[in-house]
Amino acid sequence: xxxxxxxxxxxxxxEHGVTHRTIRHYEELGLISPERRGTTRVxxxxxxxxxxxxxxxxxxxxxxxxxxxxxxxxxxxxxEAGQLSYLLDRIEDxxxxxxxxxxxxxxxxxxxxxxxxxxxxxxxxxxxPTHRQ
Amino acid sequence: xxxxxxxxxxxxxxEHGVTHRTIRHYEELGLISPERRGTTRVxxxxxxxxxxxxxxxxxxxxxxxxxxxxxxxxxxxxxEAGQLSYLLDRIEDxxxxxxxxxxxxxxxxxxxxxxxxxxxxxxxxxxxPTHRQ
DNA sequence: CTTTACGTTTACGTTAACGTCAAGTAGCAG
DNA sequence: CTGCTACTTGACGTTAACGTAAACGTAAAG
Numbered sequence: 001x002x003x004x005x006x007x008x009x010x011x012x013x014x015e016h017g018v019t020h021r022t023i024r025h026y027e028e029l030g031l032i033s034p035e036r037r038g039t040t041r042v043x044x045x046x047x048x049x050x051x052x053x054x055x056x057x058x059x060x061x062x063x064x065x066x067x068x069x070x071x072x073x074x075x076x077x078x079x080e081a082g083q084l085s086y087l088l089d090r091i092e093d094x095x096x097x098x099x100x101x102x103x104x105x106x107x108x109x110x111x112x113x114x115x116x117x118x119x120x121x122x123x124x125x126x127x128x129p130t131h132r133q
Numbered sequence: 134x135x136x137x138x139x140x141x142x143x144x145x146x147x148e149h150g151v152t153h154r155t156i157r158h159y160e161e162l163g164l165i166s167p168e169r170r171g172t173t174r175v176x177x178x179x180x181x182x183x184x185x186x187x188x189x190x191x192x193x194x195x196x197x198x199x200x201x202x203x204x205x206x207x208x209x210x211x212x213e214a215g216q217l218s219y220l221l222d223r224i225e226d227x228x229x230x231x232x233x234x235x236x237x238x239x240x241x242x243x244x245x246x247x248x249x250x251x252x253x254x255x256x257x258x259x260x261x262p263t264h265r266q
Numbered sequence: 267c268t269t270t271a272c273g274t275t276t277a278c279g280t281t282a283a284c285g286t287c288a289a290g291t292a293g294c295a296g
Numbered sequence: 297c298t299g300c301t302a303c304t305t306g307a308c309g310t311t312a313a314c315g316t317a318a319a320c321g322t323a324a325a326g
Contacts, residue, residue, distance in 0.1 A: 010302070020303085025284060039291075039304055059237050061194025063282070074248065078255045085256065091249050098242050104192050105235050109228065115207065116224050122211045123218065143272070153273085158314060172274055172321075196312070 006035075007043040016055055026054060031068050046075075060101065070094065139168075140176040149188055159187060164201050179208075193234065203227065 009020045026032050027041075032050050034041040043051075050071050057067035073090060076083070142153045159165050160174075165183050167174040176184075183204050190200035206223060209216070 008302080019285080021284065021286085024305095029283095041303085056237050056241065058283095059194075060234065060241065061192075065282090074244075078252075081256060081259050084252055084259070088249065088252050088256075091245055091252070095242065095245050095249075098238050098245070101193065102235065102238050102242070104189050105231050105238070108189065108193065109231050109235070111207075112224055112228050112231070116221065116228075119211075119217055119221050119224070123214060123221075126214050126217070141272080152315080154314065154316080157274095162313095174273085191313095198312090 005045065007048060009034075009041050009043070012043055012048060012051060016051060018055070023051070026051070026064070029064055029068060031064065031071065050075075060098075138178065140181060142167075142174050142176070145176050145181060145184060149184060151188070156184070159184070159197070162197055162201060164197065164204065183208075193231075 007015075009023055013020045013023055023032070027034065031054055032043075032047050034043045034047050036042065053071045053074070054064075054067050057070060058064075062070070069090075073087060073094075076087060078084060140148075142156055146153050146156055156165070160167065164187055165176075165180050167176045167180050169175065186204045186207070187197075187200050190203060191197075195203065202223075206220060206227075209220060211217060
């Protein structure tokens with residue numbers, strides 16, 4: 001009884017605002033692997049979570065192949081020490097990548113704020129010297 | 134004498150780690166418009182700055198058409214009040230977009246940190262109970 | 267004067283990430 | 297049985313962002 005809920009392809013597509021073609025594409029690339037009942041796909045909680053991760057990865061700007069590696073990280077079994085420290089290295093790589101992107105975005109936001117200030121100033125200058133109101 | 138420096142296409146390509154084809158592609162799309170001396174392109178400070186902005190936009194994940202609008206924002210002349218408030222609206226849109234991306238990245242970083250913690254714990258569990266050193 | 271380096275345009279090729287048919291199946295309603 | 301709805305598998309089309317090759321101009325160097 002621990003959340004036996006399943007979803008159809010149409011439900012997941014609707015919920016995440018993508019087409020069924022998109023979801024099937026992700027399956028072709030091995031990003032998700034839903035159960036099959038006969039020929040029909042049945043999506044479980046795990047698939048749904050992976051889909052959400054995939055779409056966030058896309059918003060961030062990762063290519064699907066990269067995203068596959070990333071979501072796979074979350075599903076790997078602990079295993080032995082070697083695998084664990086390998087996984088830790090990959091986590092660190094990923095973290096560094098995300099930090100770089102965060103910095104780029106922060107820089108953009110800062111410049112945007114500066115541009116905003118200048119515009120506000122120009123606007124004020126247009127109004128103030130001509131008429132006091 | 135206020136920084137008359139110019140660059141060749143090869144210099145800019147080298148400096149930013151892209152090919153000349155890439156730079157010419159950006160020109161075709163109207164993202165940069167270097168001077169011409171005869172048939173040869175001559176890049177000025179302005180072009181160099183735009184190229185840097187373009188590449189950062191790419192790292193963030195914007196499509197080139199979007200990037201063109203963005204870099205154009207920085208070059209628009211103040212003009213009259215209508216144009217200014219229009220520009221301010223576009224700045225706000227862009228800011229909201231960047232904030233969303235920032236949030237996605239932050240969420241990813243948080244989850245990554247959590248995964249990291251679990252791995253460290255698993256690694257420790259593998260070493261500690263078996264032998265004390 | 268020919269080679270070498272650097273530049274140019276034109277144009278077809280490639281990869282990623284789907285879109286868009288076409289054609290078929292499986293279950294249920296009437 | 298018929299029709300409808302939701303699902304399936306091909307397979308070709310499309311867009312973005314360049315790669316790559318061909319064919320040519322120009323200017324300094326040997």
